[in-house]
Amino acid sequence: MKLKPLDDRIVIKQSEAEEKTTGGIILPDTAKEKPQIGKIIATGPGKLLDNGKRCKMSVKKKDKVLYAKYSGSDVEIDTEKYVILRESDILGIVEK
Numbered sequence: 001m002k003l004k005p006l007d008d009r010i011v012i013k014q015s016e017a018e019e020k021t022t023g024g025i026i027l028p029d030t031a032k033e034k035p036q037i038g039k040i041i042a043t044g045p046g047k048l049l050d051n052g053k054r055c056k057m058s059v060k061k062k063d064k065v066l067y068a069k070y071s072g073s074d075v076e077i078d079t080e081k082y083v084i085l086r087e088s089d090i091l092g093i094v095e096k
Contacts, residue, residue, distance in 0.1 A: 003077055008047035008087040010059065012038035012067065013080070037094060038083065039064050047087070057087060064094040 005011050015037045040063045046054040059065060072085030 003042060003075075003082070003084075005042055005044040005084060007044050008055070008057065009044045009084055010040055010057075010087060010090070011042040012065065012072070012083045012085065013041050014038045014083055036069055037064065037066050041082065043087075059087065059090060059093060066091045066094055 003011055040059055040061050043057050043059065043061060046057050049055055067083070067085060068089050068091060071089035072083040075082050075084055
């Protein structure tokens with residue numbers, strides 16, 4: 001199944017949650033925090049402006065991004081978990 005986002009929405013595959021702390025303590029599933037970094041799987045065509053034109057997206061497919069902690073909607077498709085959020089919820093692009 002393919003998921004195509006609308007307008008300025010973006011589909012992100014979340015990074016895995018940290019298994020242990022920097023000090024080496026192993027975290028149980030209930031203590032793991034929701035990841036804020038993910039890879040863009042699909043983008044919509046861009047926000048529709050008042051003049052009828054579309055604003056170009058500032059991110060693209062395969063970008064690794066940092067997004068707001070409690071933003072977007074979690075969805076599961078074919079046992080894969082994704083986050084759908086608006087472009088404005090993205091805080092920045094993670095570069096190598």
